[in-house]
Amino acid sequence: MAAPTLFDYREVVGPDIIEELTILASHVGNRSIKMVNSTAVGGGVAEMLLRIVPLLNEMGIQTTWDVVEGDDEFFEITKRFHNALQGQEDDFQKKVLETYLAWNEKNHNKLCFDEDLIVIHDPQPAALIQWHKKRKNRWVWRCHIDLSHPNQRLWEFLKPYIEKYDAAIFSSALFSPQLAIPQYRFYPAIDPLDDKNRALEDTYVEEVFAKYDIPRDKPIVTQISRYDPWKDPVGVVRAFKMAKRYVDCRLLLVGDKAADDPESGKILARVREEAGNDTDIHILLFSPSIAMEINALQRGSDLILQKSIREGFALTVAEALWKRRAVIGGATGGIPAQIIDGYTGLLVHSVEGASLGIRRLLNHTDFARELGENGHQRVKDEFLITKNLKRYLLLLLALDKLKEGTIFLA
Amino acid sequence: MIKVFQFSSSASLERLTGRRASNLEELLILIETCSDSSIFYHTFSAFLKLREAQVPFNSDFAIWVARMLNERALAEKLTAIDLSEYDTLESLRNRLIQLIGRHVKENPLSCKKMANEPFYLHDMTRVVYLTDHFAYDLASFRALLKKISIYSFYFHFIESRMQPPLKTDNFSAWIEESLEMPSLAQKIRRIDISIYTLEGLRSRIIQLIDGYSEAQTR
Numbered sequence: 067m068a069a070p071t072l073f074d075y076r077e078v079v080g081p082d083i084i085e086e087l088t089i090l091a092s093h094v095g096n097r098s099i100k101m102v103n104s105t106a107v108g109g110g111v112a113e114m115l116l117r118i119v120p121l122l123n124e125m126g127i128q129t130t131w132d133v134v135e136g137d138d139e140f141f142e143i144t145k146r147f148h149n150a151l152q153g154q155e156d157d158f159q160k161k162v163l164e165t166y167l168a169w170n171e172k173n174h175n176k177l178c179f180d181e182d183l184i185v186i187h188d189p190q191p192a193a194l195i196q197w198h199k200k201r202k203n204r205w206v207w208r209c210h211i212d213l214s215h216p217n218q219r220l221w222e223f224l225k226p227y228i229e230k231y232d233a234a235i236f237s238s239a240l241f242s243p244q245l246a247i248p249q250y251r252f253y254p255a256i257d258p259l260d261d262k263n264r265a266l267e268d269t270y271v272e273e274v275f276a277k278y279d280i281p282r283d284k285p286i287v288t289q290i291s292r293y294d295p296w297k298d299p300v301g302v303v304r305a306f307k308m309a310k311r312y313v314d315c316r317l318l319l320v321g322d323k324a325a326d327d328p329e330s331g332k333i334l335a336r337v338r339e340e341a342g343n344d345t346d347i348h349i350l351l352f353s354p355s356i357a358m359e360i361n362a363l364q365r366g367s368d369l370i371l372q373k374s375i376r377e378g379f380a381l382t383v384a385e386a387l388w389k390r391r392a393v394i395g396g397a398t399g400g401i402p403a404q405i406i407d408g409y410t411g412l413l414v415h416s417v418e419g420a421s422l423g424i425r426r427l428l429n430h431t432d433f434a435r436e437l438g439e440n441g442h443q444r445v446k447d448e449f450l451i452t453k454n455l456k457r458y459l460l461l462l463l464a465l466d467k468l469k470e471g472t473i474f475l476a
Numbered sequence: 477m478i479k480v481f482q483f484s485s486s487a488s489l490e491r492l493t494g495r496r497a498s499n500l501e502e503l504l505i506l507i508e509t510c511s512d513s514s515i516f517y518h519t520f521s522a523f524l525k526l527r528e529a530q531v532p533f534n535s536d537f538a539i540w541v542a543r544m545l546n547e548r549a550l551a552e553k554l555t556a557i558d559l560s561e562y563d564t565l566e567s568l569r570n571r572l573i574q575l576i577g578r579h580v581k582e583n584p585l586s587c588k589k590m591a592n593e594p595f596y597l598h599d600m601t602r603v604v605y606l607t608d609h610f611a612y613d614l615a616s617f618r619a620l621l622k623k624i625s626i627y628s629f630y631f632h633f634i635e636s637r638m639q640p641p642l643k644t645d646n647f648s649a650w651i652e653e654s655l656e657m658p659s660l661a662q663k664i665r666r667i668d669i670s671i672y673t674l675e676g677l678r679s680r681i682i683q684l685i686d687g688y689s690e691a692q693t694r
Contacts, residue, residue, distance in 0.1 A: 082625035239596035249492040
């Protein structure tokens with residue numbers, strides 16, 4: 067299927083929104099952007115770039131995307147960076163930091179940075195700016211991870227590089243540190259026209275449930291998430307079992323096998339143990355999942371859970387809300403930005419809370435429907451790719467006039 | 477002579493400041509020292525943030541004081557501020573400071589009460605631009621009012637109140653000055669912006685225009 071064009075989004079977000087995007091693009095004019103990250107496939111950042119780069123080009127902003135190179139040692143180090151910046155204890159020896167910098171220097175020498183705006187995604191290529199001293203263009207660091215409690219030693223090492231940028235972008239105020247440069251908030255976004263989110267025929271949804279042998283004879287409660295302790299799949303099984311004493315339903319747990327995560331096997335074993343021989347609990351393990359099937363499993367569910375204990379942004383919530391599903395989410399990370407408790411879903415803080423939520427929403431289907439409708443609107447307003455296109459256009463304009471609070475376009 | 481009304485629109489890029497408050501004392505410091513655009517963001521921009529979900533509170537300050545500090549009386553007073561009475565952000569800021577300061581003085585214990593979650597101070601960069609929509613008379617104005625984006629509506633009916641020399645919204649000003657319909661303008665000006673959503677405000681204006689047109693043809 068051909069990639070959607072800007073015109074295709076008119077049906078989804080409304081012609082007025084696309085019209086204003088094109089007006090903004092005309093003011094931005096003939097500019098160029100280079101996006102730089104560390105992987106071309108897999109992961110939310112690559113997925114997002116794959117969709118947004120062609121759309122920016124369609125609006126006349128010449129946008130390219132480069133991926134930094136490195137050996138296994140470099141990517142092992144940057145994986146440790148990722149975990150440590152999100153709070154994990156680690157001790158980074160001088161040699162480790164030197165290896166990181168050496169690969170950044172190599173990549174800097176290999177890539178060209180002539181574009182008007184350079185957007186560096188995440189910590190892997192963050193030090194590229196160090197070797198670009200006499201720059202005439204703007205450099206922005208887009209951080210997709212939670213920096214609220216970083217490993218201090220690593221953050222002290224990285225911060226001087228980050229403060230060389232003209233600005234930084236974070237996904238939420240919760241994740242942003244104190245910095246000497248301007249910071250902007252870009253919520254992560256979903257693409258309503260990709261396979262994971264586009265409308266599907268009911269027959270296809272039926273086929274997918276049949277394929278995985280999941281009867282649709284009673285309400286289905288689903289959590290789609292990695293088998294990771296922070297997503298609390300064991301807590302989900304417990305909440306389901308507590309709720310099932312009052313309301314007859316099925317639980318569907320769906321997760322990808324994470325090849326690089328030895329913990330996931332152990333968690334999955336604990337989930338299976340907790341589930342016991344309850345035939346109403348269905349545990350699916352994909353490697354990897356097919357986006358359109360995930361879409362079908364969400365659409366075919368009556369209720370979606372994202373009972374995380376700790377979370378980044380959890381775009382699975384936006385995906386479910388977009389499909390007008392009622393969602394119960396853990397009150398952590400980016401989930402409260404998406405779920406306004408009692409209005410676009412339910413926020414919970416415990417297994418008991420999740421259990422009560424399941425009982426409430428499966429018994430009060432009108433209320434569940436209302437939450438789903440409101441949630442759909444919330445996603446339409448804030449968490450769609452078109453909103454991020456707008457943010458990039460505004461960013462180009464704002465970086466021209468960093469000191470001005472209001473920019474009047476003639 | 478009728479002056480054509482060209483619709484504008486605005487968009488905001490949210491800025492993070494890294495500054496936060498965990499109690500009323502800290503909130504007061506933030507309000508005293510933040511930029512005008514931060515005050516604007518946390519009061520007027522709340523219209524763009526699904527305000528129906530936060531009923532009855534209508535600004536980020538009031539929502540946080542109610543939900544995170546459980547200081548309901550102060551939240552109600554902050555909600556009752558009539559935004560249409562303030563034609564500068566400085567005067568609005570002073571009113572916020574006065575209300576919180578008085579509450580803290582009358583309820584000293586409230587001052588140090590810690591919030592469940594901090595108040596994150598935001599700022600914003602606004603971009604204002606013209607659209608291709610023009611109104612020539614009341615009929616074309618009404619037709620476009622239904623069609624323009626919510627951001628365009630917000631710009632003319634809410635944001636414009638804070639732009640000198642106007643102390644009112646753009647719509648009623650144009651209807652009064654250019655269409656010479658002062659009674660309709662007066663009715664639009666008297667709409668209580670505190671109790672409607674943006675879509676509700678849009679519908680209310682259309683309703684007033686329809687009522688006015690009907691009365692004229694009678």
